[in-house]
Amino acid sequence: MVRTLLVRGLLTGLLAGLVAGGFAFLFGEPHVDSAIALEEAAASGHRHDAGHGHDEPGTDAGHGHGEEAVVSRPVQKAGLFLATGLYGLAVGGVFALVFAGLRGRVGPRSDGRLALAAAGAAFTAVVLVPFLKYPANPPAVGDPETINDRTLLYVVIVLVGLAAAAIAVATARRAASADPWVRWSSAAGGFLVPVIAAWVLLPGVDEVPDGFPATLLWEFRIASIGTQLVFWAAFGVLFGWACDRAAARSAAPAGRVAPASSS
Amino acid sequence: MSGHPAPSAAIPFPRLRPWLLAVPVLLLVAYLVLMDNGAVSQAGTFLHELMHDGRHLLGVPCH
Numbered sequence: 653m654v655r656t657l658l659v660r661g662l663l664t665g666l667l668a669g670l671v672a673g674g675f676a677f678l679f680g681e682p683h684v685d686s687a688i689a690l691e692e693a694a695a696s697g698h699r700h701d702a703g704h705g706h707d708e709p710g711t712d713a714g715h716g717h718g719e720e721a722v723v724s725r726p727v728q729k730a731g732l733f734l735a736t737g738l739y740g741l742a743v744g745g746v747f748a749l750v751f752a753g754l755r756g757r758v759g760p761r762s763d764g765r766l767a768l769a770a771a772g773a774a775f776t777a778v779v780l781v782p783f784l785k786y787p788a789n790p791p792a793v794g795d796p797e798t799i800n801d802r803t804l805l806y807v808v809i810v811l812v813g814l815a816a817a818a819i820a821v822a823t824a825r826r827a828a829s830a831d832p833w834v835r836w837s838s839a840a841g842g843f844l845v846p847v848i849a850a851w852v853l854l855p856g857v858d859e860v861p862d863g864f865p866a867t868l869l870w871e872f873r874i875a876s877i878g879t880q881l882v883f884w885a886a887f888g889v890l891f892g893w894a895c896d897r898a899a900a901r902s903a904a905p906a907g908r909v910a911p912a913s914s915s
Numbered sequence: 916m917s918g919h920p921a922p923s924a925a926i927p928f929p930r931l932r933p934w935l936l937a938v939p940v941l942l943l944v945a946y947l948v949l950m951d952n953g954a955v956s957q958a959g960t961f962l963h964e965l966m967h968d969g970r971h972l973l974g975v976p977c978h
């Protein structure tokens with residue numbers, strides 16, 4: 653049972669990752685290209701004070717996006733699908749194991765509905781909560797010197813989002829016998845209190861260079877959150893659909909013949 | 916199996932526990948995709964550059 657769920661999470665995660673990669677390729681890559689063009693123009697203008705820390709000296713492009721880069725732009729665009737596919741595989745596997753633990757204990761009673769609810773909760777906790785504090789940035793935005801600090805803050809807010817989701821689920825469970833309004837508002841409070849505290853208490857990051865086009869930044873951020881939304885929507889639907897299909901199939905042989913049987 | 920597709924039974928925790936060994940492996944994959952800069956993979960900036968566009972578009976701090 654657990655094995656089946658894990659395999660299902662890995663495969664549907666991989667598939668949803670590739671779908672999200674397709675979305676990112678179509679709607680995100682043009683903005684990445686524009687940002688890299690700006691970055692390279694800036695780097696060739698003032699190569700030494702541009703602050704592109706993590707590159708070998710003497711490379712033309714600050715981040716190594718140019719011809720001499722470790723990985724060329726066309727390969728990076730193929731790498732996008734590798735990145736979203738592997739991300740989906742890893743996230744889908746972890747999701748499936750959490751799902752296996754939640755199943756029959758909390759949330760909707762049917763697997764399909766639980767999958768959709770859990771995917772929505774996961775999107776909110778690990779994508780939306782971090783995004784509202786530390787929104788995605790295109791290349792050329794962000795100081796390479798602060799990458800470690802920014803990565804740490806990002807990991808912290810992802811953990812806060814996950815903890816807040818766990819608190820909300822535990823709160824809803826403890827208030828199971830209460831009036832639905834009390835139950836849902838206490839669960840919402842259990843989620844929002846730690847999240848809002850983290851939004852207020854964690855330091856902000858403001859590293860958009862002067863003169864960076866606001867429209868490009870906005871469109872890139874929409875494409876980025878859209879990529880994650882496509883991933884979690886596709887994953888929730890695929891995982892839930894696979895669960896419901898498996899449940900219907902295991903129920904059929906007991907006597908009633910499945911309506912779609914082809915013999 | 917319960918016979919009806921709707922309500923699902925809880926999986927006993929002892930049966931779940933061995934599978935949790937997969938979690939560190941999966942988190943390592945996620946780390947290599949989203950955050951590694953050569954410290955773990957020992958591949959220099961290769962993974963960073965290869966996954967570069969994915970990092971930016973998945974919303975992770977990149978550079």
Ligand SMILES: [Zn+2]
Pocket residue numbers: 715791967971977978
């Ligand atoms: Zn980057």
